[in-house]
Amino acid sequence: xxxxxxxxRHLVMGMTNKKSLKCEQHLGHNAMYWYKQSAKKPLELMxxxxxxxxxxxxxxxSRFSPECPNSSHLFLHLHTLQPEDSALYLCASSLRGIYGYxxxxxxxxxxx
Amino acid sequence: xxxxTQLDSQVPVFxxxxxxxxxxxxxxxxxxxxxxxxYPNQGLQLLLKYLSGSTLVESINGxxxxxxxxxxxxxxxxxxxxxxxxxxxxxxxxxxxxxxTSYGKLTFGQGTILTVHP
Numbered sequence: 001x002x003x004x005x006x007x008x009r010h011l012v013m014g015m016t017n018k019k020s021l022k023c024e025q026h027l028g029h030n031a032m033y034w035y036k037q038s039a040k041k042p043l044e045l046m047x048x049x050x051x052x053x054x055x056x057x058x059x060x061x062s063r064f065s066p067e068c069p070n071s072s073h074l075f076l077h078l079h080t081l082q083p084e085d086s087a088l089y090l091c092a093s094s095l096r097g098i099y100g101y102x103x104x105x106x107x108x109x110x111x112x
Numbered sequence: 113x114x115x116x117t118q119l120d121s122q123v124p125v126f127x128x129x130x131x132x133x134x135x136x137x138x139x140x141x142x143x144x145x146x147x148x149x150x151y152p153n154q155g156l157q158l159l160l161k162y163l164s165g166s167t168l169v170e171s172i173n174g175x176x177x178x179x180x181x182x183x184x185x186x187x188x189x190x191x192x193x194x195x196x197x198x199x200x201x202x203x204x205x206x207x208x209x210x211x212x213t214s215y216g217k218l219t220f221g222q223g224t225i226l227t228v229h230p
Contacts, residue, residue, distance in 0.1 A: 004155075042222045043202070090155055097206050097216030099163070100146045103155035 003027045006091050006104035014112055015081060021107045023074040023091030031097060032074040034066060035090040037106070043090075049074060050096070081111045114138055114207045118221035125193055126229050133188040133224045135203030142208035145186040146218070147177055150200045159201070162186065173197075198228045 004025045013019050023032065034046040048056035049068040063085075065077040074091055088108050092101040119134040137143065144163050148156040160171040167179040177188045186203060203221040210217060 006155075043220050048217075088153070092156075094216070094218075097218050098144070098208075100144070100158055100161055100204070100206065101156075101218055103148075103157070105155045106153070108153060 004091060004093055004102050004104035006089075006107050008107060009105065010108045010110075012110045012112060013078065013081065015083070017081075018077070018079040020078065021076040021089055021091075021109075023076075023093075023104055025072055025093040025102070027093060027102060029093035029095050029102070030071055031094045032068060032071075033092040033094075033101065034074065034076055035092065036087050037090055038087040047076075078109075081109075083111050085109065086111045113210075114143070114205050114219040116203055116205050116219050116221040118201075118203050118224045120224050121222065122225045122227065124227045124229060127195055128192045130191050131189065131193050131197075131226065133201050133203075133226065135186045135188065135221055137184050137186065137203075137205045137219075144206040144208065144216075145177070145179055146204040146206070147171075147175070147186070147188050148202040148204060148220075150202065150223075152199075156202060159188075193226070193228045195228050195230060197226060200225045 007022045030051050032049045036044040046060045047066045052068050063080050067075040088106045090106045091104040094101045115138045117136045125131050146161045147159040149159045150156045160169045162169050162179045170176045175190045177186055200223045202223050204218045206216050206218050
């Protein structure tokens, strides 16, 4: 158990579906992150939240919609995705990154 | 802004051989340095970190890394690898000079896939 829990671990969705990824941490961290990891590509930082406020959006398409209701929970709402969005989505948390990030196990997303 | 370069995208080695995974970062006065390991279909796990003090840091499974400020490097080494070390390894840098919400933000390298052959 890494301290950061992601659900579901696997998700298959059609291009017209709406689904959500969930991330939860009880480490007392105040920053949370969404990363996308595609095969043979570097880690892509998608969103950053500090103290529940979004502080970074790296030109992510609007079909990805993050939500951070409190410092312990982070969601990624998905709708009308494309097959190229299939990837491993990783959530992480930190104490402002000073001592590194703690990652969840990821959600393997397949868009069909 | 910080940048991190992992010089090798793939490193194949035989079991019980030594290995070095190279990492260089752009110059900065104050940084924290990290190595993460990722096994297939899992998240990244912290392997070791340099925050301050001794420039040589060790992990519990025999890896070590040395912070070299003059060469802005943080190479990862293991004197004898096992099959179970097969994974992808990521070097990361935390920039303590960045202001505002970028303070302490991690910048990751592109990753190095270590494959240990029997």
